[in-house]
Amino acid sequence: MIAVDAMGGDHAPFEIVAGAYEAAKLGVSVCLFGDEIQIYSILKKLDATWRSYPIFVEHSSEIIEMGEEPSRSVLRKKDSSLVRAAQAVADKTCTAVISAGNSGAALVVGTLILGRLNGIERPAIGSFLPTENGEIFCIDIGANADCKPQYLKQFGMMGQVYCNMVKGVENPSVVLLSNGTECHKGSCLVKESFDVLKNSKLNFIGNVEPINLFTCGADVLVCDGFSGNILLKTMQGTSNVFSSWLKKEYSSSLFRRLIGAMNYFVLQGLKAKTDYKKRGGALLFGVNHPLIIAHGRSTSLAIKNAILQVSEMVQKDFLKIFNDKLSCKIKEGF
Incomplete structure (x- = not known):
């Protein structure tokens, strides 16, 4: 029940x-x-x-x-x-x-x-986000606004185990959300976490900027809950406003309305990728x-x-199988 x-x-x-x-x-x-x-x-x-x-x-x-x-x-x-x-x-x-x-x-x-x-030390919320050629698992997306580098390393561990179980990836790659790919970029937390992740046994491949997040090909994105939640809601907001822009453009003339009708199923497929209602909710790991x-x-x-x-x-x-692993x-x- x-x-x-x-x-x-x-x-x-x-x-x-x-x-x-x-x-x-x-x-x-x-x-x-x-x-x-x-x-x-x-x-x-x-x-x-x-x-x-x-x-x-x-x-x-x-x-x-x-x-x-x-x-x-x-x-x-x-x-x-x-x-x-x-x-x-x-x-x-x-x-x-x-x-x-x-x-x-x-x-x-x-x-x-x-x-x-x-x-x-800290449970975290994780969920898959759509990318250019698939999905990337993002953890934490809202549970822990304030974090320590050790927490982010554990988030990476949880993300690796989850991707291995769900996607069958043997050794999932891990990236750290930052404002630059260089190791000296980012907040104090990000810079310290870079060193911790680099020296761990995780398959850590470096920092990733939001602009490259959806094309980087990584399996797991690690971040603090504050940044992860902003990332998630920015994606949802961008999707909503982009959908609104399209509706306005397609309704501006009869010809465009016909084009929109022809593209209806394509547009619905794109909308479904970022529709939280389809996913239901996110698991607390x-x-x-x-x-x-x-x-x-x-x-x-x-x-x-x-x-x-x-x-x-x-x-x-x-969850029992996940926790055992x-x-x-x-x-x-x-």
């Missing part, structure tokens, strides 16, 4: 509940944590026969808002939907947790409630149980896909 934080996200609870309902219709058992009055009301509006699907509701009286300080809110709001959902996974009532709410709070519950993997952090603006489609994503992960026992790498002294 997948635990869902029904009250987390810009469009909660309706979009979260609707997404869980759609996943349940496909046979995935879900448990919604949040205000039961609101949740029941939404379910009834969606389908009067919703009880025929594997949907369960657990009432929680508190909500961790987007603007709240993560650590303090998790420690104080024991009956919040996020904390209750994570606790259900820790207690093995549920198998994984999904939240589109406060990502900092999700990191805290991942560390304190789900438990950090031995040897990992370095913890003992699956935790998917969905986009704060997640729609019902994004939540449904996140639930399907983590359900498949649970069925394959993916990562633990071996840690013991080898990367």
Whole structure:
């Protein structure tokens, strides 16, 4: 059963509940944590026969808002939907947790409630980003705004293990996000991290600038969560405005509208590459149980896909296999 934080996200609870309902219709058992009055009301509006699907509701009286300080809110709001959902996974009532709410709070519950993997100092959020000829795995994309070089080395380890498992790459190459390829470029963190990565056992091939990120051919991109989150959101924003520009250009004349209609499926394919709703959410790496952090603006489609994503992960026992391989790498002294 997948635990869902029904009250987390810009469009909660309706979009979260609707997404869980759609996943349940496909046979995935879900448990919604949040205000039961609101949740029941939404379910009834969606389908009067919703009880025929594997949907369960657990009432929680508190909500961790987007603007709240993560650590303090998790420690104080024991009956919040996020904390209750994570606790259900820790207690093995549920198998994984999904939240589109406060990502900092999700990191805290991942560390304190789900438990950090031995040897990992900071869990990190990772996801594939589209490139010219495939994908690059980016870690961290939002969990840790302030980092140490050792954290980035561990991010590289997690990225290598993940790419090996998912993509079958024997020795994934690792690059460090910077404002220049030279080793002396970048912030103090980047320059110190360059030396740490270079002297590690990782297949580190140097710095990469954002302009070359999508053509460099590397497998793993390492960065602090602040830079990674800005990179991700800049990509999403650029994609949105580029799509808007195209619509304006195609609608400027009848001839251009005809050209646009002919290119519809091509344009839809390009849009899908950066559409967070298709991907669902990003996994928090370095913890003992699956935790998917969905986009704060997640729609019902994004939540449904996140639930399907983590359900498949649970069925394959993916995180346990990943953590076992990562633990071996840690013991080898990367």
